[in-house]
Amino acid sequence: MRRWIEDDAPAGVRELLDGASAATAEAPPFARERVFERIAPRRRSAAKPLVFAAAATAAMAIVLLRPSATGVVEEVTGDVVVVARDDGTLQRASADRGGRVVLAELGTIELGPETEVVRRDADSVRWRFALARGAVTSDVPGVQRIGGFAVHAGAYEARVVGTRFTVVRRGDDVEVDVAHGTVRVLGPEVDTQVAAPGRYASSRWALADAPDGADGADGADGADGADGADGVDGSGTKDGAGIDDGASLEDGALAQARDHGRAPAVRGRRRTPERESQRGAHGAKGSASSAAEDSAPSAGEDTAPNAAEAPAPSAAEDDAGSAPDAEAAEAPCAPDEPAAGVSAAGNSRNLDARDDCGDAEEARNAARRAAMLAYRAALEAPPEEAARRLVVVAEEHAVVREVALHRAARLLKHAGQCGAALPRYEALLDEFPDGALDLERRIDRVECLRTMSRTVALRAALDDLERRDLPRTRRAEVTLMRAELAREAGDVERALAAARAVPSDTPAAANAKFLEAWALLNLGRQDEARTALRSYLDRWPAGRHAAEARAWIEADRKK
Amino acid sequence: MHAKTAAAPLAGRSGGDGAEVDSSDLELVARARSGDRAAWRLIYERQFDYVFRIARRLGTPDSEAEDVAQEVFEIMLARLDRFTYGRLTTWTFRITSNVVSDRHRRRRVRRAFEKLGVVAPERPAPPTPERVAESNSASRAVRQILERMSPKKREVFVLFELEGLSGAEVAQHVDCPEGTVWTRLHHARRDFVRIGRKLGCIEPEDAP
16 A cells, blocks of 8 residues: 555645645754653652652652752741751752741642652752642742743843742642642543633532632633644744653652743732641732632633633733733733842842732732633523623723623524624724724624624724735635625626635635626637636535536436 | 654664663663663663654654653552563554543543533633644544544554555564454555545545
């Protein structure tokens, strides 16, 4: 058998396989070394049966990836009982009421009440701590950790500032709450990265406890949303993941996590019952969450909005900066790290500014979470009721106003109520002339107008669309729509011209080709029509109009 | 084009095409088993490109390829005593394929749980350079398609179409008769197109 690619692969397959083959032919630079570094230490750890035996009793472990960190106990506060090795490195720490351990070059571990951590193993790349019970918050200072990783862009600089995350264990259930940076969690049914502010809970108890749920993810989806399912198509980004550093959460049988340490700093944490008790016990850092967060409904975490239909509130919040919910978020933030040469006083001021910034960030995140929960709760209802509730959500939560109103209109449109949806789209176009969903809105409006046969308004809307910077496939759809409008109006010449203007490599090409044949037939250009129909059948032998095309060709042949 | 691309990395490494005599592999593994770290390093060096490439071609996202490679070599290291005959490449392939399939399965289970509302929806990973490079590319499209294919069809498809192995070689890798390879390949191609069209990666045959 010949290779498919050399033989009769369907259109597009050759390009896909060629591209995939070339892209995967070689490993990226340094991958070989990185992976070997990660394997070798595990092998060495086999020579430490005592450490392994201790680790085997734990169901969850914290991994702090930190090249050449000493892990020497530098400071202990609270009622923590620490057992160190001969070289001063931490071996075990336990606390009845909670406390804090600072480890040299590694960061800080905050122990909640009735918590115990056991050092599992360590090497030049990572440190592992098994969380035997309780709750622990790890704070890994990223700047020192990876040598001040930063991206400079003109006058601006984006720096990695580290990771701060909390792991709470209740029997077999685990909750991971990320305050800074990004943590990856692996488990029996999970392999996910949790970005700050965000949470992963292995069971619903944690969700029930904490109304903010796992909604932080949606904030990261971006406005585009067209590719929300598979993630991120951003450009111009950079991260320190390849350096294989950071903090993570690991379990021999359950989970592994790796910090990608690139999120901006977020001071403070969200409030949970566990953390409230920790706060009382040992004064852990953190600012108060908003009342909205506490009163938000607990349901709805499971129904993330379709990214393609409803971009995350974060996309819209930029447009809602004057809203009460977002006011706190608009407070200017000082640079997170002082520039070189800044005086001690300057450093102090920067620290104060960072605290203010953290509070503003906290308020902003709380508002966003509350809005997101309300948004999701509204979507639980049947379409028409959901649309009504979304309008209420839009009134109460400015950060999701555009998204909620847009979704309400779209729900009505999909429910076949274009008459009700259209004025909503019109109102949105007025209110958010440059909104994140502007283009989607205009296309939806066109579809409504077409459904309602409002030809004059439709032409105007199409004119308006064509003046905009449309993606190629969208432009092809608009062109095809023009061709169909011309056909409906009996303007065959114009229909032909528009149909021929549809690019042949877009999804609209099939209908356009058939429409071209139809127009040629109606113009009496039989030979060209025949060619067009054959061309259609060659390319789309099972297409929607294939039977019709074959029937015409057969009838023509008999003539 | 792709056949050349696939063949090039294979040709230069004994671990790549399995062409090296089995005794060499066995001897190397025996040395590694007895604690010879240099032998293990040599195995790693010979097999790394192959493992990495196969992992990605079987549908592993670029961002996870290193994790998969790590897992594969850790399994190899732990089970060196189980390699007693055959080609090292074939053994490596089986381990890699199992690791990749396991990850695909976990993803599917995760999605099923998400649909049932048992777990919170998985948040998209932040944009690593690998992800950015992979986005909107052919490799991403192929990965998405392969992820949805059954393991057996996926293996045959990748080995024949992307790795450029012959039917007999594929049969050896997946441990089945050559006739079965052709049957699986036929179905795999059909699935590839069907899934690709469903995902919008391949041009639809029927007009919308």
